[in-house]
Amino acid sequence: xxxxxxxxxxxxxxxxxxxxxxxxxxxxxxxxxxxxxxxxxxxxxxxxxxxxxxxxxxxxxxxxxxxxxxxxxxxxxxxxxxxxxxxxxxxxxxxxxxxxxxxxxxxxxxxxxxxxxxxxxxxxxxxxxxxxxxxxxxxxxxxxxxxxxxxxxxxxxxxxxxxxxxxxxxxxxxxxxxxxxxxxxxxxxxxxxxxxxxxxxxxxxxxxxxxxxxxxxxxxxxxxxxxxxxx
Amino acid sequence: xxxxxxxxxxxxxxxxxxxxxxxxxxxxxxxxxxxxxxxxxxxxxxxxxxxxxxxxxxxxxxxxxxxxxxxxxxxxxxxxxxxxxxxxxxxxxxxxxxxxxxxxxxxxxxxxxxxxxxxxxxxxxxxxxxxxxxxxxxxxxxxxxxxxxxxxxxxxxxxxxxxxxxxxxxxxxxxxxxxxxxxxxxxxxxxxxxxxxxxxxxxxxxxxxxxxxxxxxxxxxxxxxxxxxxx
Numbered sequence: 118x119x120x121x122x123x124x125x126x127x128x129x130x131x132x133x134x135x136x137x138x139x140x141x142x143x144x145x146x147x148x149x150x151x152x153x154x155x156x157x158x159x160x161x162x163x164x165x166x167x168x169x170x171x172x173x174x175x176x177x178x179x180x181x182x183x184x185x186x187x188x189x190x191x192x193x194x195x196x197x198x199x200x201x202x203x204x205x206x207x208x209x210x211x212x213x214x215x216x217x218x219x220x221x222x223x224x225x226x227x228x229x230x231x232x233x234x235x236x237x238x239x240x241x242x243x244x245x246x247x248x249x250x251x252x253x254x255x256x257x258x259x260x261x262x263x264x265x266x267x268x269x270x271x272x273x274x275x276x277x278x279x280x281x282x283x284x285x286x287x288x289x290x291x292x293x294x295x296x297x298x299x300x301x302x303x304x305x306x307x308x309x310x311x312x313x314x315x316x317x318x319x320x321x322x323x324x325x326x327x328x329x330x331x332x333x334x335x336x337x338x339x340x341x342x343x344x345x346x347x348x
Numbered sequence: 349x350x351x352x353x354x355x356x357x358x359x360x361x362x363x364x365x366x367x368x369x370x371x372x373x374x375x376x377x378x379x380x381x382x383x384x385x386x387x388x389x390x391x392x393x394x395x396x397x398x399x400x401x402x403x404x405x406x407x408x409x410x411x412x413x414x415x416x417x418x419x420x421x422x423x424x425x426x427x428x429x430x431x432x433x434x435x436x437x438x439x440x441x442x443x444x445x446x447x448x449x450x451x452x453x454x455x456x457x458x459x460x461x462x463x464x465x466x467x468x469x470x471x472x473x474x475x476x477x478x479x480x481x482x483x484x485x486x487x488x489x490x491x492x493x494x495x496x497x498x499x500x501x502x503x504x505x506x507x508x509x510x511x512x513x514x515x516x517x518x519x520x521x522x523x524x525x526x527x528x529x530x531x532x533x534x535x536x537x538x539x540x541x542x543x544x545x546x547x548x549x550x551x552x553x554x555x556x557x558x559x560x561x562x563x564x565x566x567x568x569x570x571x572x573x574x575x576x577x578x579x
Contacts, residue, residue: 150397150400150401150404153388153391153404153407154388154389154391154392154404157384157385157388157389157407158385158388158389158392160384160385161385161389165429166381166428166429166432167429169381170381170414170418173381173384173385173411173414174411174415176388176407176408176411177407177408177411177412180404180405180407180408181408183401183404184405187401197397198396198397198398201397
């Protein structure tokens, strides 16, 4: 990699860098808040007590991550509400356009949606100061959706027709996520600036960006394969 | 009071007493699980980020209480799913018959519904062994709905017509809670046995039960008055 991680002091000394980090933490924080709501709603659809408990527990983890991000924003002298506001509409749109029709679609959304967005944030984490990077990675690690794999595989075993529907649903989730990500990128340049760098800070070049998107796509394909589905 | 608290050893030595305690912890545990879901759904309706965060935080507290109850059931050699099952239908019915139409009705439901049910469980806590009693009181304390008072009062100040609608809603909530409580009492005698005692254990007499219901009603009236509403 050709880029250099900005120093932690940039959070204090470089208002433009701080504004970019605020965007990153803001989209993550609002994402965690709605992930909490969504997982809790999925828990309400769960067929068994143990599924319900598992999803509810994961919802509380997302809420803990939200609190960590909010506290960090506050340490940086930023107001979480203000920082989250620009991401409210695109994230709400993503969720309202991908409201799961049933329990399995809800699980897929946790696994596919959280999977690809966490991969993306992990990529960004290479381009930020070490403190921001640690927090971002910690939040992504708490979002592990691997617990759904076994549940979806066994649903497909019981009724193989489910596979086609879920494969289609997986493509729809990724398509909708990309649409909203492009909207955010067009409206707010904070996160893309972290990635591609600024005048005084080299970021990813075009080849590196290409490799990054290839990694994101590959990892998504692997997740779908783990379910026994075509991406 | 004329009753004597059963000794903790009754949990081991008296299978009938243990079955009654299982009912109590089972209804509380399932109640916490659905309270978690309901508060999370209310959080999704919240008008501001700070309201959203407050409700989501309270949802996570209810989930922690659920985990405490589940662990306690397991310590007692009981399976939480089995113990909760008889209360699933009546509690789900209560919630589906009292789905809040908006954010304020959701807040009222937290305050009025949790208030009266916690008062009832606190009364029951006098009639059980000290270990069960501590856990029940701890769970009730975590359900404090006082945070809604100021929010509802200010909504009524802004639009006094809200008061009539919310007063009616409060009566509906209590009516529906009583209906479901009677159903549970008719189907499952565990909790009422704790209250009125058994052959070898004197419980509340009729006068005491009368005073208990008077206290529940008085406290409900006080909660409504705190909102500036007629009960």
